[in-house]
Amino acid sequence: MQGKVLWSLGLMMSLASLQAHDLYRADFENPPFSPGNITGQDGWEEYHISTPNLGQISTERALSGSQSLKITPVNGGANSWWWRPTPHDTSTSPNKMIDIRWDMYLTSSTRQGHYGIDVYSDTVERVCAFRVNENSQVEIILFVNGVTEQLVSTGVFVQRDRWNRYRLLIDYNTGTFAAFVNGQAIGGGRINSLAGAVFSDADIWHFNVASNSNDVAFYDNLRIMAVAQAGQEGDVDGNGCVEDSDLLTVLFAFGSNDPDADVNQDGIVDDADLLMVLFNFGSGC
Ligand SMILES: [Ca+2]
Ligand SMILES: [Ca+2]
Ligand SMILES: [Ca+2]
Structure with missing residues (x-):
């Protein structure tokens, strides 16, 4: 009996590792992070066009724990990227979807910048991108017919001076992606077919508008997952x-903002999340 239980547990664990x-x-x-520049910590790298903007671990504001990644525009700066390489070959893995989730807090100010996530392949081709612009509108970068890069305004605006929960779900089976804000699908399209099958990195991306933006951004709870399917609701x-x-997991996190237990991704673990687990209980098992 014990052996059977252990065998079942082992099977469950191997299925889990297969599926997510x-x-x-x-x-x-x-x-592993200490306050100060993120570059060089835990394998993070950076690249700047023009004067470097700042990417620093900060204790000023956090959604989880006491630290987050703070992005500060520097006068004279333009585009900046910070990333940790996380290569994944979707051509050989059964996990052909990349699920990128992060929490982001943008301050409001007189001159606001763009902040988001920019996704790259191992050949440094852009795969797709997501950003909140200076007017707080969400914009995505998609590839028409999988080839022609296009910046698209989604018509969706986010509130500044608060945490919002964001997600990009990239499906290498279909060559498409979908974007979400606080659990709501807000747009999507084709990814860059020239980027190939190897996902390489999801970069923190800042554009310092007019090189004199004076807002800041905080990023927390960055998660990059390779999954076989978009996921059973409540799983x-x-x-x-x-x-x-x-x-x-949902019960123990009840009342918190734990991103792992926030099933509907609206920023809080509450009744709605519990109901989603209960309504789907037993599915996929
Ligand atoms: Ca944190
Ligand atoms: Ca489960
Ligand atoms: Ca929730």
Whole structure:
């Protein structure tokens, strides 16, 4: 009996590893992160066009723990990127979807910049991108017919001076992506077919508008996952089955903003998340 239970647990764990795979997670806490420049910490890199803007671990504001990644425009700066390489070959892996989630807090100010996530392949071709612009409108970068790069205004505006929960879901099976704000689908399109099958990195991206933006951004709870399917609703741990462990995760996180237990991604773990687990209980098992 014990052997059978252990065998079942082992099977469940192997299924879990087959169906969801964390490429990278950062809540920007200490360790491994210390206040100061993120570059050089935990394998992070940076690239700037023009004067470097600042990407620093900060204790000023955080959604999880006491630290986040703060992006500060520097006078004379333009585009800046910070990333940690997380290569994943979707041609050889059964996990052909990349699920990127992050929380972002943009301050309001007199001269606002653009902040988002810019996705690249191993050949440094852009795959797709997402940003909030100076008017707080969400814009996405898609590729018409998988080839022609196009910046698209979504008509969706986000509030500044608060945390919002963002997600990009890239499907290498279909060559498409979808963008979400606080759990709501807000747009999507084709990815760059020339980028190839190897996902490489999801970059923190800042454009310093007119080189004199004076707002700041905080990023927290960055998660990059490779998954086989978009996910059973309520399957908190991503193992393909909605069961006790998912229920317990939501119950233990009840009232918090824990991104792992926030099933509907609206920023709080509450009744709505619990109901989504209960309504789907047993699905996929
Ligand atoms: Ca944090
Ligand atoms: Ca589960
Ligand atoms: Ca929720």
